[in-house]
Amino acid sequence: MQKIMVCIKRVVDYNVRIRVKPDGSGVMLDGVKMSVNPFDEIALEEALRIKERGSNAEVLAVSIGVADTQQQLRTALAMGADRAILVQVDAAVEPLTAAQTFLALARKENPDLIFLGKQAIDDDANQTGQMLAALWDRPQATFASKIEIADGKAVVTREVDAGLETIEIDLPAVVTVDLRLNEPRYVKLPDIMKAKKKPLDVTTLEALGISRGQLLTTIKTEPPPQRQKGVMVKDVAELVAVLKKKGLI
């Protein structure tokens, strides 16, 4: 295991309550706290654990985002990534463009493994890892909850609707991670200081030879319909009466 590339995305923090702009042009992002996509944090943690278990692989954190995405890459470096690359863009890219961009980085860096979160909590698309694996013509193991690496192969346990599924994949490969793979570490202050000295390169889509695809058009953004306020009942007997009246039990 020489090198693990981890793709991370800057997203609105998990705890922020999302508000739609009144004109329907998107969601409000001004002054909102931004963080590393939580699934990508788990992906990075797994890469770091593989490194620390003795493989001594280099851990490379990469992202596509606006200039401020350097903050999230610094967080990745503080967690323990060795270096980082930001592909700087002025607006969000579609998953297919993201996959093409990560492919260009993979061709330069030749990682043994590429880790991503199974989805980003902003667009919830759940596409980039699978697309990257397809373009790279390599195996994919999505929704990973356990990863064991030996002899140029990985045995991955996947969280599927019916339970757990196990597959074996040849490396190099793309693995997208699910919630229960691990619990990411907290960043300590000295690590934040150390991270400032680690290399963070900035490049562009053009430099990588990627033309930004705009294949989907967002017509409008709207808030979801609200459920009507319900009723409170005082005891079980009343609850059962209400449910019987609705014909539900």
Place this chain on the structure above:
Amino acid sequence: MSKILILGEHDGMTLNPATLKCVTCAKEIADSQITVALFGADTAAVAVQAAAVLGVNKVLRIDRPENAHPLAAVFAPQIVALAVDYTHVFGPSTSFGKDLTPRVAALLGVPQVSDLMAVEGAYRFRRPIYAGNALVTIEADPRRTLIATVRVASFEAAPPGGSATIELRTTGASLPTHTRYLGAKSGSTDRPDLQTAARVVSGGRALGSAENFKLLFSFADKIGAAVGASRAAVDAGYAPNEMQVGQTGKIISPEIYIAIGISGAIQHLTGIKDARTIVAINKDGEAPIFEVADVGLVGDLFQIVPELERLVG
């Protein structure tokens, strides 16, 4: 005319109900011709079921030993070979579909729209973002094949009554050997399937232990319900992962959802928004679950659940 290829999900014996939801979504596109593709070692039995779904025009059986298990890397090149004849390729937004369709889209060099929840035109759809806290209307380029997953909670199952033709098909696709299926472990149960059950009883961290979840199982069995769990309960080890309901678990649309000891994090509410009726039982009257509940009861679940089980009898 829209020619829609639906990637049928099955376990070798039974067609997954998620496929019926995809058919309903595809039928909402005007003037659509619907084909269901079944990949497997032997899809004869499943093909008969798919052919009987109202609205399906054709069923393709792509039988070969390599298709015995749903590996995206193996299925995707075969789907690409079939896709030339279609304007749309749909899969369900289940773990099967989510794993598979982006790989197909990338091989075709086309975008994917995930989690279609409403059809506004052949290339115009609504889908949720930010865990359902916003909805976007997306338009795709009609000159390209459109790949999409269908949010199964948003559509009813297509009824029986169809009589589609069944065709055996082979593709010239060469298949990779870099991905191998080793096995599966499922919490097999006699209870209804969580994803498609009309009634769901679900427990949260307030249950306190895996042992206490038996209280829910007992009540669920009395009313013929499936059992779900919040992420907090799954993370605490009280329930297995396949029971998780929410943004990253299952998104469900039962007639009645009974949330017991679940506080109602946004990520959980995402998974239950389409339930017809939500019942919340929680000792904290300020819990966010009560904001979405149709019927709420504040109190101790350990007293309420046994009493509820007695009274519904």
